[in-house]
Amino acid sequence: MPYEYVLQSPEKVEIRYEIGGIGSRALAAVLDDLLVLVVVSLIVAVIALLEDSFQTLTGLVSRFGETLTGILFLFLAYVLWFAYYIGFEILWNGQTPGKRALGLRVMMLDGTPVTPYAIFIRELVRIVDALPICVLGYNVAGALA
Template sequence: MLDTVREIHTPEGVALRLHAAGPVPRAFAWLIDLAIRAGLVLLASMFLALLGRFGTGVYLVFLFVVIWAYPVAFEALWDGQTPGKRALGLRVVSADGAPVGWMASFVRNLMRTVDMLPFGYAFGLASSLVDPWGRRLGDVVARTMVVHVPRARGPVELPAGPATVPAAPLLPGEQAAVIAFAERAWALTPQRRQELADIAAPLTGSRGEAGMRRLFGIAHWLLGRAS
């Protein structure tokens, strides 16, 4: 199975993990945008048909704007998202994880004329299947990629209990592991929770339910919570 996570290190030393989007969610997002544009064109044609030849000229200009300016304007002004991409939780970003700019958005959308060839986005699909991060030719040329937007996580409630000071200083990785266990315990089966707690027995000095309660207590202490 291919790993579609691209890890980028910023000059500040921060590691960004970008989850690349595959062709299926991107295709559904494109279909949503296509339906929106078709609806706009249909409404405009019904209204502008009443204006005769002048309406025809305005309609052609409007058609050009909807086809070419719609994706560029939305991606550049709406945090890399068109309505279709936002509905599917997708976003266009630069290859270094920065927000996409006007020129990059223009280039990636202009390259759709190549990605569409010879029919049905065949070149674009072939490119996204070969590229490790699912990029079509337009993304490769514009140095952009489409990623899944991370879901916002609300505060996680830990199991109630008193804070417990660990018996020995914990390394950063050990601290992160204890907090992760406490935050995700609700999603684990009782047997799996106890198994993980037993692995940490050298840290807690206890096994079973007692070890589990001590891990929760240490997590409370690490997060600065009294209970």
């Protein structure tokens, strides 16, 4: 039986919301993160191609080209990831493409649409939630290098 959240309106009418399970939430997050990854990868690929073309035309080679491309990738990934969730949840009434595909929505506890302030706070918490994964990735990459 799915979890439900029951809300009683001022008119004493019960409104029931089914709470999304861990599987549907995780799948929505994976879909959203894949979409962000594809967009960031395309942008960085275009920038890398432009950088290579510039180096070929001018004969200048940057010692830090690969490092700068990596830093640019991480910066764009962070900014787009943050903006993606905030933008879609504000514009699509608490949904992102991943949430919409799975029929999920973020809302306030009283059943009203989520506010921009609440969305911003959610994104700050999302950053903290992602830190262990980032540290794990950093440690694995360091061990493989």
